[in-house]
Each structure stands twice: as structure tokens, then as C-alpha cells.
Amino acid sequence: MDLTEMNEKTILSDEVFEEIFSQEDEIYKARLLLSAQEVAERFHVKGKFDQMVKAYKRVDRETKQKKKQQQTAGMNNYTDFDGPYENMYCGSWIAGETGIYAQNMATVEQIACYHPILPIERLKNLKTGEEQIKLAFKRNGRWEEIIIPKTMITSASKIVALSGRGVAVTSENAKLLVRYLSDVENRNTGKIAVQYSSSKLGWIKKEFLPYDTEITFDGDTRFRQLFESIGEHGNRAKWYEHVKELRKTGRMETKLMLAASFASVLIHQIGALPFFVDLWGETEGGKTVTLMLAASVWANPAESAYIGDFKTTDVALEAKANMLNHLPMILDDTSKKNRRIEENFEGVVYDLCSGKGKTRSNRDIGINAENHWNNCILTNGERPLTSYVNQGGAINRILEIECGEKVYADPQLTADTLKQNYGFAGKDFVEVIKAMGADAVREIQKDFQQQLFDDEKMQKQSISLSIILTADKIATDTLFKDGQYISIDEAKKVLIDRNELSDNERCYRYILDKIAMNGTRFDADTACEKWGIIEHGYVFFYNQAFDELCKSGGFSKRSFLSWGVKKKVVETDSRGNPTKQKKIDGKNNRCVCLKLDDGISVDDNGFISVDESVQEELPFQ
Numbered sequence: 001m002d003l004t005e006m007n008e009k010t011i012l013s014d015e016v017f018e019e020i021f022s023q024e025d026e027i028y029k030a031r032l033l034l035s036a037q038e039v040a041e042r043f044h045v046k047g048k049f050d051q052m053v054k055a056y057k058r059v060d061r062e063t064k065q066k067k068k069q070q071q072t073a074g075m076n077n078y079t080d081f082d083g084p085y086e087n088m089y090c091g092s093w094i095a096g097e098t099g100i101y102a103q104n105m106a107t108v109e110q111i112a113c114y115h116p117i118l119p120i121e122r123l124k125n126l127k128t129g130e131e132q133i134k135l136a137f138k139r140n141g142r143w144e145e146i147i148i149p150k151t152m153i154t155s156a157s158k159i160v161a162l163s164g165r166g167v168a169v170t171s172e173n174a175k176l177l178v179r180y181l182s183d184v185e186n187r188n189t190g191k192i193a194v195q196y197s198s199s200k201l202g203w204i205k206k207e208f209l210p211y212d213t214e215i216t217f218d219g220d221t222r223f224r225q226l227f228e229s230i231g232e233h234g235n236r237a238k239w240y241e242h243v244k245e246l247r248k249t250g251r252m253e254t255k256l257m258l259a260a261s262f263a264s265v266l267i268h269q270i271g272a273l274p275f276f277v278d279l280w281g282e283t284e285g286g287k288t289v290t291l292m293l294a295a296s297v298w299a300n301p302a303e304s305a306y307i308g309d310f311k312t313t314d315v316a317l318e319a320k321a322n323m324l325n326h327l328p329m330i331l332d333d334t335s336k337k338n339r340r341i342e343e344n345f346e347g348v349v350y351d352l353c354s355g356k357g358k359t360r361s362n363r364d365i366g367i368n369a370e371n372h373w374n375n376c377i378l379t380n381g382e383r384p385l386t387s388y389v390n391q392g393g394a395i396n397r398i399l400e401i402e403c404g405e406k407v408y409a410d411p412q413l414t415a416d417t418l419k420q421n422y423g424f425a426g427k428d429f430v431e432v433i434k435a436m437g438a439d440a441v442r443e444i445q446k447d448f449q450q451q452l453f454d455d456e457k458m459q460k461q462s463i464s465l466s467i468i469l470t471a472d473k474i475a476t477d478t479l480f481k482d483g484q485y486i487s488i489d490e491a492k493k494v495l496i497d498r499n500e501l502s503d504n505e506r507c508y509r510y511i512l513d514k515i516a517m518n519g520t521r522f523d524a525d526t527a528c529e530k531w532g533i534i535e536h537g538y539v540f541f542y543n544q545a546f547d548e549l550c551k552s553g554g555f556s557k558r559s560f561l562s563w564g565v566k567k568k569v570v571e572t573d574s575r576g577n578p579t580k581q582k583k584i585d586g587k588n589n590r591c592v593c594l595k596l597d598d599g600i601s602v603d604d605n606g607f608i609s610v611d612e613s614v615q616e617e618l619p620f621q
Contacts, residue, residue, distance in 0.1 A: 003035055008043035011036065017056045079184070081116040083143050085136055088118060088188045093180050097138075100180050112176035114168040115139055119185045123147060123197035123218045126204055132197065132218045133185070139166055147218055153181045201230070202326025202375075203268050208430045222316075223323045229305040230298055230327070234421030239296065240480070242417045243425075246293070246408070247484040253279060253290055253403050255486050256468065256494070257378060260399075261294035262429050263471035264328035264376035269438040270445050273397075274321075274355045275464040276377045278334070278385035281403030287380040288332060289411045289418075290403070294378050295330050296418040298426035306330065310337040314348050317341075318357045322371035327426075334381030334388065346389040352377055353397040396460045399468075399494050425479060429471075432478045445470040451488050452495070461495050504563035507555040512597055514549055515539060524585070532591060533584055538571065540582045540591040561592070569595045 003011075010016070016036060023029040033053070040049035078087045079095040093112070094101040100112040117137035124131050131150040136143055146165050152158045156174035163169050169177050185192060197218035201209050209215050210230055217227055246254050260277040267274060279287050292301035299306035307330045308320065321329055329352075341348055351358070357371030379385055380403070386395045408414050433441060448466035453459075472486045515534075520526040522534045531545040541549075550557040561578040564570030571593035573580050582591040 003039050006039050006043075008045050011040050011043060012045060012048055012052060017052055021056050021060050079116075079118060081118070081138065083116070083136075083138060085118065085120055085143075086191060088184050088191055090180070091183050091187060093183065095180075100177070102176055102180070110176055112173055112180045117167065117177075117181075119153075119181055119192055120145070122150075122185075122192055122194045123216055124194055125218065126196050126198050126215070127200070135162075135167075135181075137167055139168075153178060200323060200325040200373075201227070202265065202324070206434070208265075208434070211427050211430055219323050220319060223320065225304075226306060226308075226320070226323070229300040230423065232423040232427060233300065236421070236424040238417065239421040239424055242414065242421075243293070244480055244482050244484075246414065247480065247482060249409075250484070251404075251407050252486070252490055253286070253401060253407050254293065255472065255484065256401055256491075257290050257294045258297070259468045259472035259475065259486060260376050260378055261297045261328050261330075262425075262475050263468045265326050265426075265430060265433065266441055266445070266467050266471055267376065268326050268374040269433065269441050270467060270470075272374070272463055272467060273460075274353050274373065274375055274377060275460075276349065276353065276379060276385060276398040277468070278398055278400045279378075279380040279403050280382065280384045280400060282405075283382060285403040285405055286407030286411055287403050289408055289415050291330055291332055291378060291380055292415055292418050294328065296422040296425075297429070298327055298423060300419070300422055302419050307332050309333060310341055312338055312341070314341055314344070314351065317348065318351065318371055321352060321373040321375065321377075322357060324375055325373050326375050328376045328378055330378045332380060334379055334385055335383065349385075349389055349397060395496065397464075399461060399464055401494055425475075428479055429475060432474060436474070441470065441474070444473060448473075448488075452492065465491055465494060503555060504560050507550065507553060507560045508564070508569065510553045510555070511549060511594065515596070521545075533582075534596070537596050539594045539596060540580075540584065540589075541594065542584075543579065543590055543592065546592045564594070571595070 006016075020029060020032050020036065023032065037046060037049060040046045077090050077092065077094055079090050080087065080097070081095070082097060092102065095116070095118075097116060099114045100117065102110045102112060115138055117135060119133050120136045121134035122131055123134065132147050133150050133153060134145055134147050135153070136145050138144075144166065146162075148162070148165075152161065156171075156178050159174050159178055160169055160171055195216045196214070197216040198204055198209050199217070199219040201217070204212075204215060207215055210217060210227070219227065243258070247258075257277065257279060279290055281287060291307060295301035295306045301307060309332050310317075317329075337345065355372060355374050384400050384402075385398050386400060389395060389398075445466050448469040449463060452462040452466055452469075469486060469488075469491055476482065476485050515522075518531065520528050521531040522539070524530075524533070530542070531549075532539060532541040534540075547557060550560065561570055565572055565576075565578050570578050571580055572578055578592065579590050580593045581588055582593070583589070584591075
């Protein structure tokens with residue numbers, strides 16, 4: 001604007017005043033205004049010019065005030081969604097059915113989400129203190145709710161993962177969506193309730209999830225279907241009536257697996273470790289229906305509901321055990337195993353019975369919270385579970401019962417009845433245990449443990465069985481009221497003798513069997529790989545041959561030799577070493593000298609014979 005070319009008309013034009021009042025620099029604006037006033041005075045129109053200045057100042061003031069009011073109104077918005085959720089204060093955000101928008105000072109719209117979304121509940125884990133958030137969002141006219149870790153909505157890099165759950169979020173709008181959700185959560189603390197939660201089922205102090213509704217389940221989404229299968233369905237009277245009829249048959253398979261299912265929630269109360277109960281036998285015997293009966297105590301026994309299998313990974317089994325916590329984990333058909341589990345099945349048994357998961361680090365170079373559980377694992381298969389494991393420690397954690405023929409007169413009727421009516425007995429049993437108290441439960445268990453005590457039986461198995469008998473007594477007295485108890489004599493048949501379980505005892509029997517089956521390997525006249533020689537009731541093994549025998553049987557050579565010296569079935573040298581010098585084929589060899597059982601002898605022709613009693617009783621027992 002060139003003021004030197006102005007006249008008395010152009011100095012009063014709108015272009016001059018618009019130019020002056022459009023300046024953002026207030027100092028420059030003032031100087032420009034003074035210069036224009038001087039021009040107006042020179043042309044004797046200063047009075048008119050001042051009037052125009054007053055008018056423009058008033059308009060400028062009103063415009064700024066209106067803009068400020070609009071901005072203030074924008075800072076006090078509420079969500080405007082159609083649906084069941086209460087509108088929430090969202091500050092400067094515009095939140096409606098068309099999406100979530102942010103307005104900056106220049107009134108340029110930025111989109112945070114293309115559809116309605118808002119936090120509706122905070123979940124605080126009772127054990128870890130960690131928080132999760134429940135989000136509600138609307139897509140295609142339908143509202144959905146999801147529960148996610150709180151950390152997922154506080155990071156733009158993590159929130160994009162919600163796209164896989166149906167939320168319209170990308171790397172472009174992630175930061176805005178994080179800001180919007182944070183604003184809504186923090187500005188509506190009175191409307192967004194804090195709900196205490198747990199990722200684990202079972203006992204939480206004196207409460208029991210899922211029956212106590214004050215506690216919400218916030219566990220892994222992988223197990224949502226499993227969680228939803230737990231609960232009451234159908235007719236309570238029909239389930240009890242049918243199960244009482246089954247109990248009247250007196251079949252041990254039915255009564256023991258049913259009691260084991262109840263017993264799972266007592267393990268924590270008593271302070272014991274988890275254990276397996278395995279039902280094995282030929283196909284069509286009723287094993288699967290029996291597992292369905294055990295599952296129906298708590299949940300839907302139908303396929304792909306509560307009952308699982310071994311066709312998974314050891315990590316997934318650990319996570320599932322952690323989630324079930326005190327409820328029984330039921331796995332169908334031990335023959336159907338994942339290859340990785342089959343290669344380390346013994347380790348899986350140990351891990352599940354330890355009640356504690358492995359310590360693992362996370363991507364933040366920290367340590368994840370360890371998994372813990374105290375429950376009973378119910379399985380079935382055509383072969384005993386112990387046939388898949390070799391070590392006595394694993395066998396000691398398994399109670400086995402053989403499934404006979406025709407356990408059920410009409411297995412289809414039983415299966416259909418259980419699928420239509422389930423979940424009542426578990427809730428009833430928990431209420432009974434709450435009323436009794438843990439001390440009363442422990443007293444009953446201790447009494448059964450004393451009745452089962454036997455020096456010849458394994459005590460860990462006796463403890464597990466005593467918990468099952470405790471559950472059977474409580475359920476029989478309070479739920480079924482039919483007097484169909486599992487007798488102590490019946491129960492003792494499940495226990496394994498101590499000598500049967502000893503790794504070293506089994507190693508000795510294994511080696512004796514191998515000797516009896518491989519006589520030519522000790523015969524100098526036969527052309528084959530030799531293991532050693534037999535003389536005067538002793539076997540002298542080459543060290544390498546003995547190593548390979550122990551390894552093939554899954555036994556510890558060092559442990560066996562130590563045991564054998566104590567039992568006087570392994571000879572030592574003058575220094576007490578469990579090997580001796582022996583000349584074989586004219587060469588001195590360092591050999592393991594093993595005493596033959598009295599039932600094994602060598603005839604005049606060099607053949608080994610085995611008396612039938614060798615499998616029944618060893619000479620040192």
C-alpha cells in the first residue's frame with residue numbers, strides 16, 4: 001500500500017482499512033495507522049478517517065471474541081454416539097457417529113478414528129496390579145467390546161495392533177487416537193469404573209472365579225472360548241439324577257474320575273502339588289465319556305469346549321494350566337501328541353506337576369511374571385500314561401486306573417445328557433467348601449492320608465489319592481447323598497509299590513532281562529558283538545556295553561552303580577570303585593561286575609535260563 005499516491009477518497013476506502021487491520025504485528029499496525037491518519041489530515045478528512053477506524057476496531061474485537069468462544073466451546077465437547085454407553089467429556093475432540101476429529105487453532109480437522117470408540121472400564125488385576133482397559137467401538141452399525149492391556153493404548157507403535165481386532169487405526173492416525181483415548185479416560189474418572197479382575201480362575205483369597213461376579217476375568221483371549229464354556233446350563237435335577245444312576249453301578253472308573261474333578265479345587269486349600277489321573281484301556285471302553293462326565297462338573301463337556309488335547313505346545317499347555325489355575329485341566333487321548341511334546345513328554349509331565357512355569361524374559365529385557373497353578377490334570381488313552389515316561393519321579397506324579405469294558409450301559413445317552421446339562425455340581429461344591437473352611441477340609445484329608453499310609457507305597461501318590469478321597473467324601477455327603485463312597489481298599493489298588501517305582505530297581509530288572517534275551521553276546525564261540533562274559537553267577541560287562549544298555553533304557557549309570565554297591569549286587573575293587581579288572585580273551589578290561597539274580601542260571605551249553613520268579617521278587621528285597 002503506497003500512501004503517497006492516496007487522495008481524499010482512496011484514503012477512506014475499505015482496502016486501506018483491511019490492509020491495516022490484517023497486520024499481525026501490532027507495532028507495525030500502529031505505525032501504519034498513524035501514517036494513514038497523517039494523509040487523511042492533509043486532505044482534511046481526518047474526522048471521517050477516525051470514525052472508520054472506530055468501526056473497524058469494533059468489528060475486529062467482535063470477530064476475535066466470537067472465535068475465542070468457538071474455541072472454548074470446542075474444548076468442552078461431549079461424545080455423541082448412538083448406543084448403550086453414556087456420553088463422555090472429550091475436551092477439544094469432536095466425537096460423533098462419523099468418527100473422532102481434532103481441531104487445531106486454524107480450525108483444520110484431523111481424524112483420530114473413522115468410527116465411534118471410547119474406553120468404558122478399567123480392569124485392575126488383583127495379583128499383579130497391572131491394568132487392562134475395556135474399549136467399546138462401533139463398526140458396521142454394531143458395538144463390540146474388547147479387553148486389552150493398558151499399555152497398548154498408551155503407545156502409538158502398539159495401538160496399531162488393534163487393527164487386527166477391527167479398530168480403524170493405522171500408523172498415520174495412531175498418535176491422535178492415543179491422545180483421544182487418554183483424554184477421555186483421564187477426563188471421565190467418575191464414569192469409567194475400576195473393576196478388579198484376574199487372569200486366573202479358581203480361588204482368589206476367599207472368592208472363587210468365575211462364580212463370584214465381583215471379579216472379572218481378564219485372561220488371554222486365546223482362552224476366551226474355554227472360559228465361556230464354564231458355567232451352568234440346562235437342568236440341574238437331570239444332571240444329578242443321571243450321575244447318581246451312574247454311581248450306583250459301582251464302577252471305579254466313573255467314581256474316581258468324578259472325584260478327581262472335584263478334588264482339583266482342594267489342592268490349593270490343602271497345599272499340595274498338582275498330579276495326573278489317567279484312565280487307560282482299549283477303545284470303545286468309555287474313556288472319552290468318562291472325561292466328559294468329569295468336565296460336566298464345571299463346564300460344557302462337548303468337543304472343542306472345555307476338554308483339550310496334547311496336540312499343542314508345552315508353552316500353550318503351561319499357559320492353559322496357569323489360566324485354569326485350580327480348575328481341572330482335562331486332556332483327551334495321550335496318543336495324539338505334538339511332535340515336540342512327544343520328544344519331551346516326560347519333561348511336560350514334570351513341568352505340569354511342578355505347578356510352576358519356566359522363567360522367561362521379554363523383549364524389553366525384563367522377566368515375565370511366572371505362571372503358577374494347583375490343579376489336577378485328567379487324561380485318557382489306550383496305553384497307560386506311565387508307558388510314555390521312564391523316570392520314577394514322573395511316574396510318582398501319576399495315578400492310573402484301567403478302564404474296563406462297557407462302563408456305560410448306554411454311552412450315547414450319557415454323552416447327550418451331559419452335553420445338555422452341566423456346570424451345576426462345581427458351583428455347588430465350591431459353596432460347600434467355602435462353608436466348611438480350609439481347616440475342615442485338611443482334617444478330612446489328613447485322616448485319609450493316615451489310612452493310606454504304607455511303607456511299601458509311594459507317599460506322593462498317597463497324598464494325591466487322599467485328596468481325591470476327601471473330595472469324594474464331601475461330594476457324596478453334601479451333593480449326591482447316596483452313600484456311594486470310594487472304599488479305601490479300592491483306592492489302594494491305584495497306588496504303585498515303592499520297589500516298582502524305583503529307577504534303580506527297574507534298571508536292574510531291565511539289565512537282567514537284557515542278559516536273558518542276549519545270551520550269545522556272552523558266548524565266546526558265537527560271532528557277534530560281545531557285551532562281556534558270565535562267570536560264577538556274575539556278569540562282567542564291558543564299560544561301553546554297560547553305558548549303552550543304561551542309555552537305551554533311559555537310566556543313569558552313575559545312580560545305578562551307587563545303588564548297586566549299597567544293595568551288594570555290584571562288586572567293587574579294593575578301592576571301592578564300582579568296576580573291576582577282568583581278563584577277557586587274554587586282555588585285561590575294566591568291567592562292571594553285576595551279580596546275577598538267583599533265578600538266572602547258565603547251563604552246560606552256555607545258554608542262559610530265567611526262572612519265572614525273577615520277575616516277581618529280587619533276592620535282596
